[in-house]
Amino acid sequence: MSYQEAAVRLVGSEDQKMRPKRLQLQKSPAVAVILLLIIGQVGPSGFARAKNVDHYSPGSASGSPLFERNLVGDDLESFTDALIPQQLSDYQIAGAVVSIVKDGEIVLAKGYGFANVEDQVPASPHESLFRIGSTSKLFTWTAVMQLVEQGNIDLHADVNAYLPDFQIPATYPEPITMWHLLTHTAGFEERFNGMLVHSLEEMISLHDYVASYLPARVRPPGEVTAYSNYGAALAGYIVESTSGIPFEQYIETYLFEPLEMTHSTFRQPVPANLQPEQANAYTYADSFQPLPFEYIAAAPMGSMSTTAVDMVHFMQAHLQDGAFEGRRILTPEIARQMHTRQFANDQRLSGLTLGFFEGEQNGKRFIEHGGAFTGWYALLVLLPEQNLGIFVVYNASKGETPAREFFQSFMNLYFPENDLAALYTPANSTGRLEDLEGFYQCTRSVSRHLDRIAHFAGTAYLRVSIAEDGSLATEFSMGEQPIQENFLQTQDPLVFLSLDGDKTLIFHAGEDGRIDHLIIEDRPHYAFERVNWYETPIFASSVLAACLVILLTALLIELITAVAGIFRKKGPSVDATARAARVWIGCHSAAYLCLMGGILYYFQRDLLYLIPAYLRVVLGLILVVSILVIGPLIFTILAWTRRYWSLPGRVHFTLVTLALLGMVWSLSYFRLLGFE
Structure with a gap:
């Protein structure tokens, strides 16, 4: 051969x-x-x-x-x-x-x-x-390790000791050390915005970057891995300053x-x-x-x-x-x-x-x-x-x-693989698989910042369920094409081996005994934390998409009604408040649709760069429009108490109001209200 x-x-x-x-x-x-x-x-x-x-x-x-x-x-x-x-x-x-x-x-x-x-x-x-x-x-x-060797950096000292003019917040009692940065266990959330600049003229100093783009601390240091680009930037700045x-x-x-x-x-x-x-x-x-x-x-x-x-x-x-x-x-x-x-x-x-x-x-x-x-x-x-x-x-x-x-x-x-015995021997276990079912989100994710809009792309998460054959089924979702894999329980009820024997999956329980995260063999740089179904990006994205569809139909209905009214013979007078309510939701729907267009434009083109001026305007307007959702709420109450329109008309108006509220929830989830 x-x-x-x-x-x-x-x-x-x-x-x-x-x-x-x-x-x-x-x-x-x-x-x-x-x-x-x-x-x-x-x-x-x-x-x-x-x-x-x-x-x-x-x-x-x-x-x-x-x-x-x-x-x-x-x-x-x-x-x-x-x-x-x-x-x-x-x-x-x-x-x-x-x-x-x-x-x-x-x-x-x-x-x-x-x-x-x-x-x-x-x-x-x-x-x-x-x-x-x-x-x-x-x-x-x-x-970094050269400077550790020279005694200029202590792996286990608080990194704030090397930051003379800004400090990492003391979110948790345990300080972040250089060891945490090297092992990606500092507990930072992910940050995408500002990672790139369009030109050399836009470049800022390393000091200004680490001081201005400090991510939130979302878990105690040393608890679990969550790969961090910012952690490397901070370490590089400490090399520079030291x-x-x-x-x-x-x-x-x-x-x-x-x-x-x-x-x-x-x-x-x-x-x-x-x-x-x-x-x-x-x-x-x-x-x-x-x-x-x-x-x-x-x-x-x-x-x-x-x-x-x-x-x-x-x-x-x-x-x-x-x-x-x-x-x-x-x-x-x-x-x-x-x-x-x-x-x-x-x-x-x-x-x-x-x-x-x-x-x-x-x-x-x-x-x-x-x-x-x-x-x-x-x-x-x-x-x-x-x-x-x-x-x-x-x-x-x-x-x-x-x-x-x-x-x-x-x-x-x-280096051909030898015929080694499997690490774990699959066996029927008395462990309850039902306790493991649910959604698990990657620890390398955005929690508190505008960058959470990146979840539009689909934050990596696993859905764990029980397959028809009794094995544990996992579906890794990230983007458009989920990846499915089945695992067999082993002698340890929290350890599972893939059907081909090539991958190990281990569940971990918290102090209360409830499963709170899982680890996959070939992903040492992050874990998957258990979340509720309504906390997953796919749910929030689905709510947002459904709300936008409802608002689009509401806008189209109002436009068609307005155009038809031009050619219709004058009928009975309509209550001015009812007319104002219809105009309001039409304008409100149009405002959200236009502003979301600006958000999607940013998401497609500028998410990794500095926040552009147009986005600040869009986010400010989104906040105003979201506060004004109180208007449709009041109109909805009036519509039912004063019996505006027909029953289907009131139901439709209520549905649009609920969609506006859904927009407020979705925008809050993606940190587009009161942005940092």
């Missing part, structure tokens, strides 16, 4: 590809990015074990890892030559670069496709600068220079000497369409541009306990501490180190960080025990699936 055939078998045929199920994103770029943010692609995203994949190790017995032989030369290159070009074609991606380091040596560094389609510039592992999104955070966390030099300069001086990363930068736009090597991001619609360079408001969150070869140097340093070419970026003790588990939502599942996310593939522990950005997806994976590092990046937002697929295929080929 050729390597090409092996790679195709690893990936699968066109009809049976080994791909994680993908969500259908709406066409708006802003919506797509929001969905990426919520489900974790701007941070990490979990691995699902590869299923129904052939293991192929040419020239060796079945199950013998090829790394025990000699992984150099054509062996690995033939594999990637077969797989990655096929991915670029299948997923309509312009280009990719990949680099792999083993035992301190580069065993592969290669580019595929194009860095610039218009000029037909091929993707180069040495020269093409690809943006790597949240994979940049690994440099932020490494910088070291006394700008964050970008610190990274250049203390990481890029000792690691000889001469083609890497956090600066936006990239420096003039590197601009000719900057790759373009693309979307595909019949042909490749270049995307503009977007500015991240806070560089530590993910503004880095780099090459595949430069990333090899970073991986070498981490795999060699902080050493690179006779120089050190970390002491061995600090480097090992960064790679050691620090927190897990459940100790039986994967957890977090100081900046990395744990996982397991084919019995091998790895630590990783993914990064998505508009038009980019990067993945860095380290296997410390195997002294192996893998980096791959695609210039397309939909690069996550091929990136994860690449790693899984690589592991299945070179």
Whole structure:
């Protein structure tokens, strides 16, 4: 069997590809990015074990890892030559670069496709600068640990000690520490607004960003994970304030220079000497369409541009306990501490180190960080025990699936899974499944801020129910296409194993004994908290949609009635108050419909940016219009007490009034009333 055939078998045929199920994103770029943010692609995203994949190790017995032989030369290159070009074609991606380091040596560094389609510039592992999104955070966390090593930062001290002119509110008795930021357990809500700016002129300082866009603290620190971009920005600012030099300069001086990363930068736009090597991001619609360079408001969150070869140097340093070419970026003790588990939502599942996310593939522990950005997806994976590092990046937002697929295929080929006993043996249990049914919302969500409008895109949540066959059915909703999976109860009544044995789900009970959250094996960076059905985004969105439909019909009826009245012969006089009531609800309906048009325009175009002036006007008018709902309430009471119109007319008027009240509730849910 050729390597090409092996790679195709690893990936699968066109009809049976080994791909994680993908969500259908709406066409708006802003919506797509929001969905990426919520489900974790701007941070990490979990691995699902590869299923129904052939293991192929040419020239060796079945199950013998090829790394025990000699992984150099054509062996690995033939594999990637077969797989990655096929991915670029299948997923309509312009280009990719990949680099792999083993035992301190580069065993592969290669580019595929194009860095610039218009000029037909091929993707180069040495020269093409690809943006790597949240994979940049690994440099932020490494910088933090350098300062910890020097004694300038205490992992367990209140971060307010490093914030001279603004403070994190003491919402809970426990202070937030740098350890909490590194493990994404600070307890911040999510924030989207202000993450991007339209131009260099709109950029604000890192200090101003972390001081102005402080998210609410919604849970005590150290309780559960909730991936936080703001946490990384705050950590980066503390690096800046503690070291006394700008964050970008610190990274250049203390990481890029000792690691000889001469083609890497956090600066936006990239420096003039590197601009000719900057790759373009693309979307595909019949042909490749270049995307503009977007500015991240806070560089530590993910503004880095780099090459595949430069990333090899970073991986070498981490795999060699902080050493690179006779120089050190970390002491061995600090480097090992960064790679050691620090927190897990459940100790039986994967957890977090100081900046990395744990996982397991084919019995091998790895630590990783993914990064998505508009038009980019990067993945860095380290296997410390195997002294192996893998980096791959695609210039397309939909690069996550091929990136994860690449790693899984690589592991299945070179580290085939052994026949290990299952962690948990499914068995009939006396545990009551009914106690587990309900809705569970991702901890990485917006609770108290205008950004909750992002729930229009669909905050990630699980619906748990009992299937007809008695198994536990889960439906993961995020956007348009729910993902369904069934689990079997194990000897532990709160532990469940997927039917294919590849995923573990564990429920946790609160102090009152009631189930309050659940953990999924491949999502260490967040959990799912139990919520009531009426607290779910899908319910609030449904109420809002129903209310808008009713208001639209009310407006149309009033317009038709008004036009018909022009041509109708003059009839009996109508009570002036009744006439005013009809005019009022018509105008009220029109006002809400127009203002919601402004909200949807913002949601589609500007949600990730600074709040524009027009939105402040729209939100102010929404508040006024919502207060004036008291008018239809009074008219409804008068309509029934004075018997305006016919019975169907009064019922319709009441229904419209209820829709107006529903609008007030929905707008309050989405934090569009009295906005922050």
